[in-house]
Amino acid sequence: MSKRITVVGGGAAGMMAAITAAEQGAQVTLLEPNERLGKKLNITGKGRCNVTNNAGLETLLANVPGNGKFLYSVFSRFDGRDAMAFFEALGVPLKTERGNRVFPISDRSFDISAALERRLKALRVRLVRDRAVRLEIEEGTIRGVQGERGNYPAEAVILATGGVSYPATGSTGEGHRMAEAAGHTVTPLRGSLVPLRDYGACRELQGLSLRNVELTVFENDKKLYSDFGELLFTHFGVSGPLVLSASAHMRRFGQKKYRLEIDLKPALEETQLDKRLLSDFAKYANHDFCNALNDLLPQKMIPVVVRLSEIPPHEKVHDLTREQRRNLVHLLKHFPVEISGPCPVTDAIVTAGGVKTKEIDPKTMESKLVKGLYFAGELIDVDAYTGGFNLQIAWATGRAAGMAAAEQGE
Incomplete structure (x- = not known):
């Protein structure tokens, strides 16, 4: 009789774990309470x-600031190029864009979630719409999973329930609760890749999107990070x-002070x-200062820049000093947030x-x-920068868990 494995969670890591275990000949049950698999993956x-x-x-590890060394083994066996080959073999053509980010053509x-679902069906993975509520453990060994609708005996269980971000997608923290009940330590949960709150100054810029700007992060006045791209002012801050x-x-809010600087004109040296500015001011020489920035800045930003510049708004442009x-x-080169x-x-x-990596x-x-x-995916205490690295963690840990679970005890 083939080995029974229950995978809890039908997201990226869970689907990869179920596919991998089934490819090794295991009898796999996948528990997912959502109507659709990969709900978070799809957004x-x-x-x-x-x-x-x-x-x-090396590149993958360099982009995982939280416990990257823990992933050395799984990344060395299944890196980004392996993931690309996996999906292309499932019939999804891929393309590589800026920063080596990979997308479906x-x-x-x-197309990604559908390809995974087709593979699950082809491997006859049993999909059950149920929410796991507790692990069945006897004498330090897993025996199965208890769900809201039924009991699922198993020789191995893979928890892949995700984190607590986007709870509407089903990531509500039940995996962490089950892990703690099994004796595991869950380190404090916080947001990564998250919008930021300011002290209210951004509110009047709400809805303004800036493209092709440079953003620099300072931690206690020390430059920490810088990149080019797009940002959005919101009612609470920036996103x-x-x-x-x-x-x-x-990563150290509460211990360190953070501020942002936006270079509104990164293509121009000072x-x-x-x-x-001299050219614009020549054109608007007889205008008030507050009416001389229309060619330079979005309309919504002009009153804020005028105020922060401390130049009287109705001072004539031809009277402005070099200082x-x-x-x-x-x-304009160091707009503060x-x-x-x-x-x-x-x-x-x-x-x-x-779940603590140790x-x-x-x-x-x-x-x-x-x-x-x-364990697989976001449930574990590992997280990465943007660029496809977090999904790569899901694929690599899911694959490793599925492989080991199918092999263990045989």
Whole structure:
């Protein structure tokens, strides 16, 4: 009789674990309470699904600031290029974009989840719409899973329930509760890749999107991170791709003070920007200062820049001094945003924190405390920067857990 394995969670890591275990000949049951598998997977990358990063071991590890060393073994056996080959073998053509981000050529995340579902069906994985409520453990060995609707005996269980971000997708923390009940330590959960709150100054810029700007993060006035791209001002602070990436580097709120600087004109050096200002000011020489920035800035930003520049709004442009112009140039290259903290973890794309890595075998993803219990994906205390690295963690840990669970005890 083939080995019985129950996988809890039908997201990226869970589907990969179920597929891998079934490919090894195991009899696999996949528990997922949602009507659709891969609910969170389908909304990643704005619905395009940044499947992985076209990278090898060293690059992958360099992009996992939280417990990256724990992933050395699984990444060395299944890196970004292996993930690409896996999905292309399932019939999903892929493309590589800026930063080696990998997407389906179709730009449809549903193509990824549909390919995984087809593979699950082909392997006759039993899909059950049920929510797991507790692990059945006897004498330190897993015996199965108790669900709301039934009992699922198993020789191995793979927990892949995700974190606590985007709870509407089903990530509500039940995996962490079951892990704790089994004796595991769950490190504090917080948001990574999360919008940021400011002290209220951004509110009047709400709805304004800035493209092709440079964002720099300072931790206690020390430069921490910098990147180009797009950001969005909101009623609570700032969001958008640049900000989500930056937030992953801001890991010590409460202990450190963070602030952002936005270079509104990154294509121009300060001397070039000064020449641009001189040209604009010549055109608007007889206008009030507050009416002389229309060619330079979005309309919504002008009152804020005027106020922060400390130049009287109705001072005539031809009366501005070189010092005032220099201060304006500095403001445009270093527009400040004081950060009060991250948004709640429920607003985050990824959960940082989770089941303590020291209690998990890094080669097999098996619990060191309960024989036959395995972990995969966001449930574990590992998280990465943007660029497909978090999904790569899901694929690599899911694959390792599925492989080891099917082999264990045989």
